[in-house]
Amino acid sequence: MDLNLLNQTLRDERQVKAEIEKIRRILTRPWVLMEICGGQTHAIMQSGLDQLLPAEIELVHGPGCPVCVTPLELIDKALAIAARPEVIFCSFGDMLRVPGSNRDLFSLRASGADVRVVYSPLDAVKIAQQNPQREVVFFAIGFETTAPPNAMSVLQAKALGLKNYSVLVSQVLVPPAMHAILSAPQNRVQGFLLAGHVCTVMGYQDYLPIAEQYYVPMAVTGFEPLDLVRGIYSVVTMLENNEVRVENAYARVVKPEGNPAAQAIIQRVFQPVDRNWRGIGRIPHSGWGLRPEFSEFDAELRFDVGSIQTHESPLCIAGQILQGLKKPFNCTAFGDPCTPQNPLGAPMVSAEGACAAYYRFARTNSTGMG
């Protein structure tokens, strides 16, 4: 589509406000909704949608930012691998600024490590082909959305017979995180906006059992302001009618079954594993790791960094923020000393992180200004 049309369609003030008015008309009481995906948090804050919604709708920001939930020990492993002279360490840009225990990939690069930003893991495979005498490691982080290309890079490396390519895997999954949030005794979330991109890959059939088990309605939701409002309207309608379903408010992109070809690639390369989530802790079967037949591509085995263990800054309340228990403003470190330039925790790093989104777009509340 012509992106200049966005401002006249999915970002159009009149249409968005009309949809919000529909929500206002059916509201009878306050509701707490969680948007799972960091991309949605970013979009909400960037468009200022949170200010236009009725006060009864509280949006809490979920753990769906892959940068934010990647555990500290994995960052430390990345730093240990990237510091090796034979390694070209490739990563999505956001990961470079995430603080490990002592430093980040940016400062490691400044002191001479070969750390490169790539836009796709397939670029890292190309780098491995071009540098046969070097070890090329890709930091394979992300939710279900990044899993197909990350898996594809392993398949490609295998097909090419590359012996110098490996992946440091930190793949995590949405449904187990939702279980963790919903089963916590202090949970406040009453409805979910499901991550549109994740559902594009995986479909949304897996969510109905969760919705029914915890009695929370959900809507598959997109990323433009109008998409988000439609998702919210869908969930609020179910809440007000005391119904529990999984609705698709992003049908122009998402199919119920998802993308079977992408799922097949994931299944070939990855298998379910327990994963640590930064700020949340260990969640069983909450991620993917390489299947044994691909263990030759496992950077953790290749570089023997399995024993690295670390812990977080005591000031940072990232865990509570990622579970929707607290807002960034509730953190004593927010804005001072914790800023995007000097992040104490991961949610302040990524543009998708709740703290960074608040810092960039919404400091009006914390300063009492307009």
Add this chain to the structure above:
Amino acid sequence: MPDSSFPAMQGPVCPLPLKHDDQIILGHGSGGRLTHDLIKNIFLPYLSSPPLLQADDFARLNKPDGEVIISTDCHIVSPLFFPGGDIGRLAVCGTVNDIAVSGAQPLYLTAGFILEEGLPIHTLVRILESMRAAAHEAGIQIVAGDTKVVEKGKADGVFITTTGLGFLPQGRTINGHQAQPGDVILVSGSVGDHGIAVLAERGELGFSTQIQSDVAPLNGLIQELLAAAPHTHVLRDPTRGGLATTLNEIAAQSQVGMLLHENAIPIQPAVRAACEMLGFDPLYIANEGKVIAIVPPQEAEAALQAMRRHPYGNLASRIGEVTSDFNGRVLLKTSIGATRVLDMLAGEILPRIC
């Protein structure tokens, strides 16, 4: 008739030194014969001006009336050539624009070159041709220069530092401290073109685009703007950090707030598309041929029309107002009618993951 019984007399012959006229070698920076030849044969044909042709270590210049404006800028860009420009044009325009936003007319430029060993001479010539063309367009003389050569791997082809001199008419005060509540904020055209053009040329987008860098000397446009709006308060070119960062700097300097209207900010469709795909915000992408003008409301329309009449300003737009609220902050009225903070760029621009 040659007598074939005599072998041709060759005699002892020293091998002639290679001519090294195809690439830069360390000797080009030695200060000796090679340096002189480089300057005489390569630089001067392109960058000649009366002071340069004097071949002294200094330039002696006439000074018109008014205050002196001086500015220095270092230029590094990879790749050296990109759609719409190159490091030579950038080096001239960057400094010309820094002088021009003071309201002064830039007149003289000096240029320092750091050349990397192995740089092809024809590459250097293309850069010098481009500098000549940009200097001609801007109406300035390049009056002094220096060249050093560093070992291969110690620089990225060419680095160019330029220093510009301009003269400011008496009584004109245009700087970042002058913005006043009620002023109107104008921008001379679409934002983000340069940064995206360079990224695309690096092959970092993963797709090709038709985006051209906007690198251009703005002194002509600015002089016409000032003729139409003589009480202009602030002019600044939003280079690194983009429109958002530059406006934040001005808001902080002037101790005022600003309110921008997202829908009014001109962005080319291809730039918007590239930014959407990569998770960049075009308001933080570098420009090299745009100027922000902050003018009193009664001169806003005249300023806008003056910019639009100029070839580099045909997409000029009114994008916001200076306010007495939100001191030191820039706020953005988003396309859906909400208002949010538009902060400075924090660190490097990083693509989002999903």
